[in-house]
Amino acid sequence: SAVISQKPSRDICQRGTSLTIQCQVDSQVTMMFWYRQQPGQSLTLIATANQGSEATYESGFVIDKFPISRPNLTFSTLTVSNLSPEDSSIYLCSFLTGRHTEAFFGQGTRLTVV
Amino acid sequence: EDQVTQSPEALRLQEGESSSLNCSYTVSGLRGLFWYRQDPGKGPEFLFTLYSAGEEKEKERLKATLTKKESFLHITAPKPEDSATYLCAVPNQAGTALIFGKGTTLSVSS
Numbered sequence: 131s132a133v134i135s136q137k138p139s140r141d142i143c144q145r146g147t148s149l150t151i152q153c154q155v156d157s158q159v160t161m162m163f164w165y166r167q168q169p170g171q172s173l174t175l176i177a178t179a180n181q182g183s184e185a186t187y188e189s190g191f192v193i194d195k196f197p198i199s200r201p202n203l204t205f206s207t208l209t210v211s212n213l214s215p216e217d218s219s220i221y222l223c224s225f226l227t228g229r230h231t232e233a234f235f236g237q238g239t240r241l242t243v244v
Numbered sequence: 245e246d247q248v249t250q251s252p253e254a255l256r257l258q259e260g261e262s263s264s265l266n267c268s269y270t271v272s273g274l275r276g277l278f279w280y281r282q283d284p285g286k287g288p289e290f291l292f293t294l295y296s297a298g299e300e301k302e303k304e305r306l307k308a309t310l311t312k313k314e315s316f317l318h319i320t321a322p323k324p325e326d327s328a329t330y331l332c333a334v335p336n337q338a339g340t341a342l343i344f345g346k347g348t349t350l351s352v353s354s
Contacts, residue, residue: 136287163341172331172346173288222287224342233278233333233342235287 136223136236143213143243150209151239153223158203164196167220167238176221179206213243247271248334250345257352260321265348267332268314275339277315279308280331282347288331291317322352 133156143149153162161180165173176196177185185198199207210217223236247270257263269277276295280288292301294310301308305326307318317330329349333342 161340173333173342173344175341175343178340226342232290232293234290235280238285238287240285 134223134225134234134236136239138239139237140240141242143241145213145215145243147213148209148211149213149239149241150207151221151223153206153208153236155204155225159225159227160203161225162200162206163224163226164198164206164208165222165224165235167222169219173222176208210241213241215243217241218243248332248343248345250330250332250348252348253346254349255351257319257322257350259323259352259354262318262320262322264319265317265330265350266314267317267345269332269334270313271334271337271343273337275335277310278333278342279315279317280333282329282331291330319350322350324352324354326350327352 135154137152141149161178163178164176166176167173175188176191177187177198179185179198179200181200181203195211197209218241220238220240222238224233226233249268251266276293278293279291281291282288292308294308297310297312299310305320309316327350329347331344331347333344336343
């Protein structure tokens with residue numbers, strides 16, 4: 131099965147700063163996804179990252195706050211900008227296999243904003 | 245609106261005490277139902293995908309079943325290492341991403 135690596139695994143950031151999370155897949159995938167998991171909650175989709183085009187954001191998430199890059203078919207970054215304590219969450223990257231039979235997740239990035 | 249509802253929110257079992265977790269969904273044209281296991285501080289780990297009513301899949305002490313409106317994850321003779329949060333998810337209408345339930349947190353004590 132494909133391997134997906136995400137880093138950093140955790141970080142503590144000052145409010146007003148930004149954090150960039152990286153996600154690397156060991157094979158080419160068409161779409162990558164970024165999710166947020168707030169404390170005690172399930173996963174909420176932030177955006178879909180397509181190579182060669184702008185990311186598609188879900189309702190309630192905007193590009194200025196969550197800029198995404200997708201420079202090639204194996205890599206993506208999510209930046210969480212202008213951090214506030216409400217951004218403290220786990221952020222996860224994911225991809226679906228070509229036939230959508232399985233979905234894999236990175237290990238997650240636990241962000242704490244102080 | 246597509247929804248995924250899991251019950252119970254939390255389940256405490258004694259080692260060896262079998263039980264079931266429920267996942268109900270309201271999405272038209274189901275294109276698969278996914279079960280995941282998530283340990284604290286980690287990303288979800290893929291368990292199963294089910295596609296059609298009547299389908300069953302097994303992995304060690306876990307068996308997932310699917311009907312037209314819900315799925316069950318049966319845990320037979322659980323062990324403490326089965327303690328985790330179990331998530332189910334279905335693809336959205338566009339088939340481009342997954343909609344997750346809130347999960348069932350299972351605790352198995354010896």
